[in-house]
Amino acid sequence: MTFTELKLNPTLIKALPDSVVTPSPIQQQVIPEVFNHTDILAFAQTGSGKTYAFALPLLTMIAAETKANNKIHAVIIVPTRELARQINLNLQPLAKSLHIKMASLFGGVDLEQQLQQLAENPTLIIATPGRLLALIKENKLDLSVMRHLVLDEADRLIDMGFWKDLQSIISFMPKSRQTLCFSATLAHELEQKMHSIMQNAQKIQSNNQNSVVDHIDEKLYLVNKGSKTKALLALLKQHANQQVLxxxxxxxxxxxxxxxxxxxxxxASALHGNKDQSTRKQTLTYFKHKKIQVLIATDLLARGIHIDALPMVINYDLPESAPVYIHRVGRTARAGHTGFAISLVCHAEILALEAIRKLTKRTLPLDNLTNFPVTDKPSSGAAKRPVRDKQANRRSAQKRSIKEFKPKYR
Known part of the structure; x- marks a missing residue:
C-alpha cells in the first residue's frame, strides 16, 4: 500500500522526509478510520510511526476544512514538553507545505511567545495539559468549533495525574468531536477511562499490547547494588564509540x-524535570546532534522521544512501573533500525523484574556480567532488627539522671 492509496493530500506526500517511503502497519490501519471520523483507541509499538498515523490524515482534512474559517480545528495533547517540541518540529515542514499554521503550547516558556502564536490564528495546536487548560481558563483559547482531539501517550497522560485536567479541557470542546487515543501500553482500568471520553471507539492494534519491538537485543545483568556505577563504566568502555541513553x-x-x-x-550530561526548559532543550539537542555521548535521563525521555538510530539504551535501575520498561527500551530500534538494551539489576529489583516479565510475557533471563561477581544476598524477607520494646523506650525517655539507669538490686 502507498500513501497515495490512503487518499492523503498529494502536496503533503511530497513533503514527507525521504526516509518515509511506505506507510507502516499502524498507519495503514489508522489513516482510513481517521478519514471516516471514527473515534480510535490505537496500540502500536514504540517507533512504529504513530505520530504520522494521526497527523497525516488530520493535516489533509485541516487543509480542506480551513478554507471555510481559521478557527482551531485540531488539538494534540501530550504528557511532556519534550514530546510537544518534537511533534511540533516534525510536523512544521508538513504543515507549511499546506499553509497550515500551528501553535505549540507548554510550560517553561515565556507565555507572551505563545500568545503571539495564538494571535496568528493557528488551526492546529500541540500542547501539554497544564498550559492548555490555563490558556482556556484565561479565555485566550477558543475550542468551541474544534473537530479533532488527539491524546498521544494516553496512558502516561493519566499516570502523571492529568486526568482531571483532561476532563476540564474536554468540557470546553464540542461533543461531536473526533477523539483519537494512542499508546504502546494501556492498563485495563486506564482503557476504561479513555472509552468514557469517546463514542463507540474502534480499538486498533498493530501488535500485541505491551510488547517490545523484535529488533531490540535485550541483556539483563545481575550485579551488586553498590557495583552499578563501575558496571556502567565498564559497559560504556566496551561501547566507547556509541551513543548511549x-x-x-x-x-x-x-x-x-x-x-x-x-x-x-x-x-555525559543529565536531563530531568528539575532542569529549566532552556537547559532541557539544549541538552536534548546536543545529544541528538551527537555532541554528548552519554545522556543520563529520568523517565521524562521514556515516552515518544525519537533520536535517530540510537544504538543503545541502558537501564541503570529498573522502573517501578512495568510499562515504563517497554517505553524506555523503545527509544532504540526505532523506524526499522536495530538496537541494544541493557539492564543492570540488583536483588532488590527482582520484584520489578517479575512484573516486567509478567507484562511482556517473556522470560528475560538474568546473566552475570564479566568481572562483576555477585556477592550480595537476596533478602530473606525477615526483619533485620528485633522488634523494638516501645514501652522500654518510653521508660528510658522519662529518666532524668544516669543514676536512674543503674540496676536495682533486691
Whole structure:
C-alpha cells in the first residue's frame, strides 16, 4: 500500500522526509478510520510511526476544512514538553507545505511567545495539559468549533495525574468531536477511562499490547547494588564509540551519576524535570546532534522521544512501573533500525523484574556480567532488627539522671 492509496493530500506526500517511503502497519490501519471520523483507541509499538498515523490524515482534512474559517480545528495533547517540541518540529515542514499554521503550547516558556502564536490564528495546536487548560481558563483559547482531539501517550497522560485536567479541557470542546487515543501500553482500568471520553471507539492494534519491538537485543545483568556505577563504566568502555541513553529513576541520582561519569572521562550530561526548559532543550539537542555521548535521563525521555538510530539504551535501575520498561527500551530500534538494551539489576529489583516479565510475557533471563561477581544476598524477607520494646523506650525517655539507669538490686 502507498500513501497515495490512503487518499492523503498529494502536496503533503511530497513533503514527507525521504526516509518515509511506505506507510507502516499502524498507519495503514489508522489513516482510513481517521478519514471516516471514527473515534480510535490505537496500540502500536514504540517507533512504529504513530505520530504520522494521526497527523497525516488530520493535516489533509485541516487543509480542506480551513478554507471555510481559521478557527482551531485540531488539538494534540501530550504528557511532556519534550514530546510537544518534537511533534511540533516534525510536523512544521508538513504543515507549511499546506499553509497550515500551528501553535505549540507548554510550560517553561515565556507565555507572551505563545500568545503571539495564538494571535496568528493557528488551526492546529500541540500542547501539554497544564498550559492548555490555563490558556482556556484565561479565555485566550477558543475550542468551541474544534473537530479533532488527539491524546498521544494516553496512558502516561493519566499516570502523571492529568486526568482531571483532561476532563476540564474536554468540557470546553464540542461533543461531536473526533477523539483519537494512542499508546504502546494501556492498563485495563486506564482503557476504561479513555472509552468514557469517546463514542463507540474502534480499538486498533498493530501488535500485541505491551510488547517490545523484535529488533531490540535485550541483556539483563545481575550485579551488586553498590557495583552499578563501575558496571556502567565498564559497559560504556566496551561501547566507547556509541551513543548511549541511560535511564535512572531519581532526579538527584541522575546528577550524581553524571558527575561520576564526567570524572571518569565520559562526555555525559543529565536531563530531568528539575532542569529549566532552556537547559532541557539544549541538552536534548546536543545529544541528538551527537555532541554528548552519554545522556543520563529520568523517565521524562521514556515516552515518544525519537533520536535517530540510537544504538543503545541502558537501564541503570529498573522502573517501578512495568510499562515504563517497554517505553524506555523503545527509544532504540526505532523506524526499522536495530538496537541494544541493557539492564543492570540488583536483588532488590527482582520484584520489578517479575512484573516486567509478567507484562511482556517473556522470560528475560538474568546473566552475570564479566568481572562483576555477585556477592550480595537476596533478602530473606525477615526483619533485620528485633522488634523494638516501645514501652522500654518510653521508660528510658522519662529518666532524668544516669543514676536512674543503674540496676536495682533486691
Amino acid at each position: 541511560v535511564f535512572i529513576s531519581a532526579k538527584d541520582n541522575a546528577d550524581a551519576l553524571t558527575k561520576k561519569l564526567i570524572k571518569a572521562g565520559v562526555k
